[in-house]
Structures are given as C-alpha cells and as structure tokens.
Amino acid sequence: MTSDRGLCGGYNSNLLRKAEAFIREHPGKQIVVTTVGRKALEFFRRRGAKLAGETTEVMSRPIIESARAIAQEVTQRFADDKTDAVYLLYSRFRTAASQIPTITPLLPVGRPEATTDGPPPVEYIFEPPAASSSPPSCPATSRRSSCRRSSSPSPASTALA
Numbered sequence: 001m002t003s004d005r006g007l008c009g010g011y012n013s014n015l016l017r018k019a020e021a022f023i024r025e026h027p028g029k030q031i032v033v034t035t036v037g038r039k040a041l042e043f044f045r046r047r048g049a050k051l052a053g054e055t056t057e058v059m060s061r062p063i064i065e066s067a068r069a070i071a072q073e074v075t076q077r078f079a080d081d082k083t084d085a086v087y088l089l090y091s092r093f094r095t096a097a098s099q100i101p102t103i104t105p106l107l108p109v110g111r112p113e114a115t116t117d118g119p120p121p122v123e124y125i126f127e128p129p130a131a132s133s134s135p136p137s138c139p140a141t142s143r144r145s146s147c148r149r150s151s152s153p154s155p156a157s158t159a160l161a
Contacts, residue, residue, distance in 0.1 A: 001090060002037030004056055011091060011099065012039045018101035019089055023049075032083060034074055036066070052077060078107045 002012045034053040035041045077083045086107040091099040
C-alpha cells in the first residue's frame with residue numbers, strides 16, 4: 001500500500017524499492033502485481049508491469065472494506081490457479097520515524113517445520129474435531145491476514161502474485 005499523494009517522505013520509495021528488489025530476485029518468474037495506492041499504480045504502469053488489479057483512494061472508504069475486496073480478488077486468482085503464490089508487501093511499523101518494508105507470503109499457506117526432539121512448534125485447535133474437518137479455505141486465511149495487516153498503525157499491502 002502506497003499513498004495516493006507523495007507527501008510521505010521515504011515511505012513510498014522504500015516500499016517500491018523493496019518491490020523492485022523482490023521482482024529482481026525472481027528472474028524467469030512472471031510477477032503479477034495488485035497495487036494499492038496511486039503511487040504504486042503509477043510506478044508499476046511506468047515500468048510496464050502486468051497488473052492484476054488496482055485500488056486507489058483507499059482512505060475514502062473504510063479500510064476493512066478495501067482489505068476484504070483485495071483479499072477476495074487475490075484469493076480468487078489463487079483458487080483459480082491463475083497464480084501460484086501471493087505475497088504481501090507492507091510497511092511494518094517500528095517507530096514514527098522508522099517503518100520497515102516487509103514481504104510476507106500469504107498463499108499457499110505453509111506448514112510449520114516439524115521437530116523430532118520436542119513438541120510441535122504450533123498447537124492446532126480443530127473445530128469441529130479433526131476427523132470431520134476439512135482443510136481451512138483459502139478465502140478465510142487470506143481475509144484474516146489482510147485484515148490483520150490493515151489494522152496495524154502503518155498498513156501497507158501491495159500484493160505480489
């Protein structure tokens with residue numbers, strides 16, 4: 001998520017620089033970008049990137065609505081096998097003067113690594129019981145992740161697929 005205007009100091013440029021580095025680190029892969037914010041849209045259009053979607057004027061409506069719409073869009077692309085992975089690029093808040101551009105994989109949901117010498121790294125609670133439950137759906141997982149990101153003090157979510 002970038003701003004719609006350029007009055008954010010290094011906020012936009014740091015995020016866009018991180019996105020460029022991510023794309024360079026994956027040569028031979030077709031990267032499709034869903035942008036949030038006018039600055040990201042302009043940046044990727046100028047570079048001829050393939051855009052899957054765009055959202056601007058995010059602050060003109062409730063953030064949760066925007067997050068749900070974006071999550072639904074990228075999750076549907078993943079469910080339809082139009083993309084094999086979804087990453088979220090956002091600015092992680094550290095202090096008012098320091099936000100860290102961060103890329104987090106959203107889909108596919110990975111399994112935690114198993115350890116042989118102790119308890120599992122994560123305890124799962126299954127509802128209904130494990131025997132009758134089906135795997136969690138992608139939309140719910142993506143929606144939770146997007147909403148959690150959108151409620152942070154400094155949200156940003158340019159999703160790279």
